[in-house]
Amino acid sequence: MTIGIFGTWDHQFNATEQALTDKIKNNPCYPFTIVKDVFVLEYLHENIWKGSLLLIASTIGTACYMNMEFGKEYRYYIHTHLRHRGPLHQIYIRMIAQKSGQVLLMYKLMLNGYKIEERELSGFSEKYELLECQGRRIATKLNLNYFDYQDTSKRHLVIHRPKIILSANNDRNNPPV
Incomplete structure (x- = not known):
């Protein structure tokens, strides 16, 4: 039997009665667990603000990932x-x-x-x-x-330009390539 948060993922593909029978066989105190002679029912309270924050963060992360220029x-x-x-x-x-x-x-x-x-x-x-x-x-x-076929034309579509690399050695007589 799975314990903790993974207990909610413990889905059985059998019939409902058979799944309940299996859970009772594995844990006679089902749906509780015994911790130091105390019956404990684990209840997961998921806060909506945490989920919303994760949704916003994943949306922003996905948008940034999609807008990155891979391998220019x-x-x-x-x-x-x-x-x-x-x-x-x-x-x-x-x-x-x-x-x-x-x-x-x-x-x-x-x-x-x-x-x-x-x-x-x-x-x-x-x-x-x-x-x-x-x-x-x-x-x-x-x-x-x-x-365009003409060297100087307003119909050119320039998306990528060469990067100009400036260094300390460059001056006016030696422009960057």
Whole structure:
């Protein structure tokens, strides 16, 4: 027979009568226990404020856990061999443009990054707005940066930036990398 707080968890899968019979066999004074010739009935009084406090603490802990940024780095494998590990600002989705004929621009989306082989995400298309929308959506879902085909554009989506590491040796002639 389980004693203490675990007694409330002592569930039987038998019929109710059989469970009660087993408890009486194990403890002739059931539902009491005898402690120094005194019958003791253990009663657990659970305070609601303790439960509320635990609920609030676990909710806050869960929220903090879910908002933590895990492993702000990517790993690039070829088969099972790790080729490179780096911060997320080094991997991105980029739209490239190429002239078709004399004036018509064709666009496609590429996945690229430092020490990563360039990967084609879409074929060429004339529909710039549609590809841009899809590229931004992919970048947002994967938590990556998105860059337009123009080097300077208001359509870039920069989520991750490189961290600037300042040291005592840096001065104006030697800016941080």
